[in-house]
Amino acid sequence: MPVAAPSSALPQSRSLLTTLPGPRAQELLERQRQVVPAGVASTMPTFAVRAEGGIVEDVDGNRLIDLGSGIAVTSVGASAPRVVAGVQQQVEQFTHTCFMVTPYEGYVAVAEKLADLTPVPGPQRTALFNSGAEAVENAVKVARAYTGKQAIAAFDHAYHGRTSLTMALTAKNKPYKNGFGPFSPEIYRVAGSYPLRDGLSGAEAAARAIHQLDRQIGANNLAAVIMEPIQGEGGFIVPAPGFLAEITRWCRENDVLFIADEIQTGFARTGQWFASEFEDIQPDLITTAKGIAGGMPLSAVTGRAEIMDAALPGGLGGTYGGNPVACAAALGAIETIMEDGLLGRAREIEHVIVEHLTSVQRNDARIAEVRGRGAMVAFELINPTTGAPDAALTGAVAQAARDQGVITLTCGTDGNVIRLLPPLTISNELLREGLTVITDALAATTI
Numbered sequence: 001m002p003v004a005a006p007s008s009a010l011p012q013s014r015s016l017l018t019t020l021p022g023p024r025a026q027e028l029l030e031r032q033r034q035v036v037p038a039g040v041a042s043t044m045p046t047f048a049v050r051a052e053g054g055i056v057e058d059v060d061g062n063r064l065i066d067l068g069s070g071i072a073v074t075s076v077g078a079s080a081p082r083v084v085a086g087v088q089q090q091v092e093q094f095t096h097t098c099f100m101v102t103p104y105e106g107y108v109a110v111a112e113k114l115a116d117l118t119p120v121p122g123p124q125r126t127a128l129f130n131s132g133a134e135a136v137e138n139a140v141k142v143a144r145a146y147t148g149k150q151a152i153a154a155f156d157h158a159y160h161g162r163t164s165l166t167m168a169l170t171a172k173n174k175p176y177k178n179g180f181g182p183f184s185p186e187i188y189r190v191a192g193s194y195p196l197r198d199g200l201s202g203a204e205a206a207a208r209a210i211h212q213l214d215r216q217i218g219a220n221n222l223a224a225v226i227m228e229p230i231q232g233e234g235g236f237i238v239p240a241p242g243f244l245a246e247i248t249r250w251c252r253e254n255d256v257l258f259i260a261d262e263i264q265t266g267f268a269r270t271g272q273w274f275a276s277e278f279e280d281i282q283p284d285l286i287t288t289a290k291g292i293a294g295g296m297p298l299s300a301v302t303g304r305a306e307i308m309d310a311a312l313p314g315g316l317g318g319t320y321g322g323n324p325v326a327c328a329a330a331l332g333a334i335e336t337i338m339e340d341g342l343l344g345r346a347r348e349i350e351h352v353i354v355e356h357l358t359s360v361q362r363n364d365a366r367i368a369e370v371r372g373r374g375a376m377v378a379f380e381l382i383n384p385t386t387g388a389p390d391a392a393l394t395g396a397v398a399q400a401a402r403d404q405g406v407i408t409l410t411c412g413t414d415g416n417v418i419r420l421l422p423p424l425t426i427s428n429e430l431l432r433e434g435l436t437v438i439t440d441a442l443a444a445t446t447i
């Protein structure tokens with residue numbers, strides 16, 4: 001049945017007409033249970049029909065406040081006008097030729113934008129793929145081809161994806177790895193920097209990691225070190241100042257490549273184009289995805305030209321990689337970030353969130369820390385008596401906020417972090433309302 005495009009703007013206010021899930025959502029949930037595996041789990045117990053600004057509307061007419069952006073994807077909004085226009089125009093021209101068969105301009109234009117925007121030094125090359133995990137896999141392939149070495153080091157609390165190779169790089173067992181082994185060989189894990197928990201300065205934490213890299217792997221075996229400049233799924237962990245600079249210095253001096261996984265932190269999310277910029281580091285390779293294309297599936301590996309050119313012709317690619325519709329969306333999203341001043345908007349959002357959360361923290365010792373940058377801020381919940389991570393409290397608060405129509409995500413290796421990833425198009429009013437629902441739920445929850 002043809003569905004008419006929504007003509008009116010979606011009202012930017014929260015509204016619950018039913019408890020969640022409402023009757024239509026319950027029917028869909030029942031259908032889902034019959035045909036979709038339990039392993040594919042959803043956070044919100046309802047089904048979306050429309051999204052715009054800071055609101056997602058569900059099948060029962062409920063309007064939810066979006067503090068998740070589909071996991072940091074729709075930073076420019078879920079139907080940003082420039083993205084919609086680019087996609088519509090491209091779909092009418094052609095949907096696919098395969099860049100490896102008959103190339104098209106959009107792919108090259110996205111690569112040019114990434115060469116301008118990413119903090120990779122010198123001449124750059126970009127290869128496009130479909131998902132974040134696929135980008136990480138290809139960064140590893142390129143690093144091995146260029147260095148002739150095999151070992152890859154990742155950090156505690158890392159998240160790099162769910163494919164076979166990227167599961168090995170990911171730290172957390174349940175639900176990402178449990179039962180899915182054996183894992184890819186020549187992947188090593190070293191300690192990172194988690195100031196709240198390790199109390200180390202950036203230099204001290206880097207010295208600890210470098211000692212492990214040197215003694216347990218050896219630079220002569222190590223192709224690359226991969227790290228998220230702010231760890232995402234692991235708990236929005238911002239490494240202590242100087243940590244990243246020291247790790248990248250060691251890598252450079254020892255002919256080890258440094259891969260910045262900016263899949264969650266990239267494209268204005270943190271208030272810069274890339275979070276690497278805060279620490280002034282220059283990665284050899286950068287992986288991007290999520291916020292790159294306004295909701296369309298696209299990912300990229302951008303790296304120094306001589307590294308990226310180490311793979312033989314035909315060694316990189318894929319049927320759909322850099323799909324023309326996704327490229328058109330990316331060009332629309334990048335233009336939106338530039339024209340609408342979304343780097344500055346992300347910093348304003350940081351201000352609103354941090355101000356709200358720190359004022360609550362002053363009277364609630366269960367909030368151990370408020371941390372993050374831009375529109376990527378989280379708070380970590382503990383038992384103030386023991387200092388232990390409180391996953392039960394975190395889950396209960398997130399659930400209570402969801403029941404009241406606020407899309408709320410958690411993260412952290414110990415499941416005790418509530419993370420905020422609003423679209424950059426959300427109004428301050430909606431953002432404050434969403435935050436208030438969450439912190440009121442915290443105040444009302446005793447476990």
Ligand SMILES: *Cc1c(COP(=O)(O)O)cnc(C)c1O
Nearest residue numbers: 131132133159160161232263264
């Ligand atoms: C989400 C994420 C990935 C994986 O991306 P997918 O598109 O889900 O495969 C990899 N790295 C980081 C840092 C991520 O946040």
